[in-house]
Amino acid sequence: MDFQLDSLQLELRDALRRYLEAEVAPMVHAYEAQSLPVPRKTVMAMKDFGLLGGLLPEEVGGFGLPMTTYGMLICEVARVWPSLRSIISTSNLAASVLVEGGSKHLIERYLPGILSAEKLAAFALSEPNIGSDAAHIETRATPTADGWKVNGRKLYISVGTIADVGVVFVKSPMADGKQGVSCLLFENTMPGFSTTGIPKMGMHSCPLGELLFDDVAIPAANLVGKEGQAFSLAKKYLNVGRCVVAFSALGIAEAAYEAAVKFSLERSQFGRKIAGFQLVQQMIADMMTLVETSRLLCYRAADALDRNAPDAQALCSMAKRYATDAVLRVAETSMQVHGGAGYTALFPIERYYRDARHLSIAEGTNQIQSMLMAQTVLGVSAIR
Ligand SMILES: Cc1cc2nc3c(=O)[nH]c(=O)nc-3n(C[C@H](O)[C@H](O)[C@H](O)COP(=O)(O)OP(=O)(O)OC[C@H]3O[C@@H](n4cnc5c(N)ncnc54)[C@H](O)[C@@H]3O)c2cc1C
Structure with a gap:
C-alpha cells in the first residue's frame, strides 16, 4: 500500500500552504479573538484550490477530486484556520446533498x-x-397547496447564523399515514425563518x-x-463527513506538534535548549507517533472511500x-512543552485545543463511532 502523495497532489498542497501562510494565517488570531466570522472573500479564495465542491463531479461545477486529495487539502486548511475548514466542509456537505437529490432546476438555481x-x-x-438519535426528527413539514409549511427548531448548526441557504431535514406525512424524513432547501430570507447565535468554546470565526x-x-420544487x-441521503454523506473531520483533526494536530518542536528548539532553561531534555523528547516522540498514526488512518479511510471498499x-x-481523540492529546502535550506560554492567548496552542475539542462530538460522537465499528464485525447493533 502506497500513501505517498504524487507530484500533482504535492504541487496543489504546497500552493495552498503558501497561500494560507501568507494571506490567511496573519488574520486568524484577531478574527478568532473578536469572534468575527471568516471573511467571505477568504472562503471564496478556496475555490481556486479545489476546496469548494472538491468532491463533486466536474459536470456540475465541482472538481471531481478523490477523497485522498480532498482530505489532504482539508488538513492544510485546518492546520491554519479550523473555522475556515468548518465553513467549507459544511457548505460542501449541503452541496453534495443538493446534487444527490435535487432536481436539475434546483441544482442549477442554487449550486453555482x-x-x-x-x-x-x-x-x-x-x-x-435529537442528536445521536438523528432518525427521530421532530421538526415537521406539513403539505400545502404549493409545497410545505415547516415548523421546528434545529440546534448546533454550523454556519447557522450566517448561512444564506441550507438543507433542513424534517418529518413529513407519507401517503400511507406514516412519517418519513424529507429534506428541503431553505433560504434565510423565507418569512418565519430566524436564527440565534450560540456561544461556544472555540472556532469563534x-x-x-x-x-x-x-x-x-x-x-414543492425545493424538495x-x-x-x-x-x-438515507443524510447517512450517505456521514462517512465522507467523518473522514473530513478526521483530516481536520490531523491538520490541527500537525500544527500543535510543529509548534512544540519549534518552541523546544528556541526555549532555553538550565543553560540549554529544552529540546535537549529527555523528558521533553519523550513528549515530542509521543506527539510524533499520534500525528503519524492519525495520518495513516486518515489516508487509509480516504483510500477505502475512493475504492468504495x-x-x-x-x-x-x-x-x-482515533484522530479526534489523538489531536486533544497532541494539543495538550504541546501545551506542556510550551509551559506557561502554552496556556496564554499569546501563543496559538490553547486555541488548537479549543478548536479541536468539538471534533469528538460532531458528525456522530466517538461513542457512536465505537458502536458503528463494532457492529460491522459483530453484526449486532447496540442502538436498535
Ligand atoms: C461545534 C459543533 C458543530 C455542529 N454542527 C452541526 C451541523 O452543522 N449540523 C447538524 O445537524 N449538527 C451539528 N452539530 C451537532 C452534532 O452533530 C451533535 O452534537 C452530535 O450528533 C451529538 O448529539 P448531542 O449533542 O445531542 O448529544 P447526545 O446524542 O445527547 O449525546 C450525549 C452523550 O450521550 C452519548 N450517547 C448518546 N447515545 C448513545 C448510545 N446509544 N450509546 C452510548 N452513548 C450514547 C453520546 O456519545 C454523548 O456522549 C454540531 C455540534 C457541535 C458541537
Whole structure:
C-alpha cells in the first residue's frame, strides 16, 4: 500500500500552504479573538484550490477530486484556520446533498452560488431533543397547496447564523399515514425563518446557530431527494463527513506538534535548549507517533472511500474516533512543552485545543463511532 502523495497532489498542497501562510494565517488570531466570522472573500479564495465542491463531479461545477486529495487539502486548511475548514466542509456537505437529490432546476438555481461561496450553506439535522438519535426528527413539514409549511427548531448548526441557504431535514406525512424524513432547501430570507447565535468554546470565526422555523413556507420544487426517504441521503454523506473531520483533526494536530518542536528548539532553561531534555523528547516522540498514526488512518479511510471498499464505513469511523481523540492529546502535550506560554492567548496552542475539542462530538460522537465499528464485525447493533 502506497500513501505517498504524487507530484500533482504535492504541487496543489504546497500552493495552498503558501497561500494560507501568507494571506490567511496573519488574520486568524484577531478574527478568532473578536469572534468575527471568516471573511467571505477568504472562503471564496478556496475555490481556486479545489476546496469548494472538491468532491463533486466536474459536470456540475465541482472538481471531481478523490477523497485522498480532498482530505489532504482539508488538513492544510485546518492546520491554519479550523473555522475556515468548518465553513467549507459544511457548505460542501449541503452541496453534495443538493446534487444527490435535487432536481436539475434546483441544482442549477442554487449550486453555482454555493460553489462560488456567494451563498454559504448549512446542513440542519440536529435538534434540541435529537442528536445521536438523528432518525427521530421532530421538526415537521406539513403539505400545502404549493409545497410545505415547516415548523421546528434545529440546534448546533454550523454556519447557522450566517448561512444564506441550507438543507433542513424534517418529518413529513407519507401517503400511507406514516412519517418519513424529507429534506428541503431553505433560504434565510423565507418569512418565519430566524436564527440565534450560540456561544461556544472555540472556532469563534465559524458561528454556531439555532434555527427557528415558524410556519416557513417552502416551495414543492425545493424538495431534495424522495419524499420520506431523505434519511438515507443524510447517512450517505456521514462517512465522507467523518473522514473530513478526521483530516481536520490531523491538520490541527500537525500544527500543535510543529509548534512544540519549534518552541523546544528556541526555549532555553538550565543553560540549554529544552529540546535537549529527555523528558521533553519523550513528549515530542509521543506527539510524533499520534500525528503519524492519525495520518495513516486518515489516508487509509480516504483510500477505502475512493475504492468504495466494503470496510470504508468502519475505517471512516475508526479514523474519526482515533484522530479526534489523538489531536486533544497532541494539543495538550504541546501545551506542556510550551509551559506557561502554552496556556496564554499569546501563543496559538490553547486555541488548537479549543478548536479541536468539538471534533469528538460532531458528525456522530466517538461513542457512536465505537458502536458503528463494532457492529460491522459483530453484526449486532447496540442502538436498535
Ligand atoms: C461545534 C459543533 C458543530 C455542529 N454542527 C452541526 C451541523 O452543522 N449540523 C447538524 O445537524 N449538527 C451539528 N452539530 C451537532 C452534532 O452533530 C451533535 O452534537 C452530535 O450528533 C451529538 O448529539 P448531542 O449533542 O445531542 O448529544 P447526545 O446524542 O445527547 O449525546 C450525549 C452523550 O450521550 C452519548 N450517547 C448518546 N447515545 C448513545 C448510545 N446509544 N450509546 C452510548 N452513548 C450514547 C453520546 O456519545 C454523548 O456522549 C454540531 C455540534 C457541535 C458541537
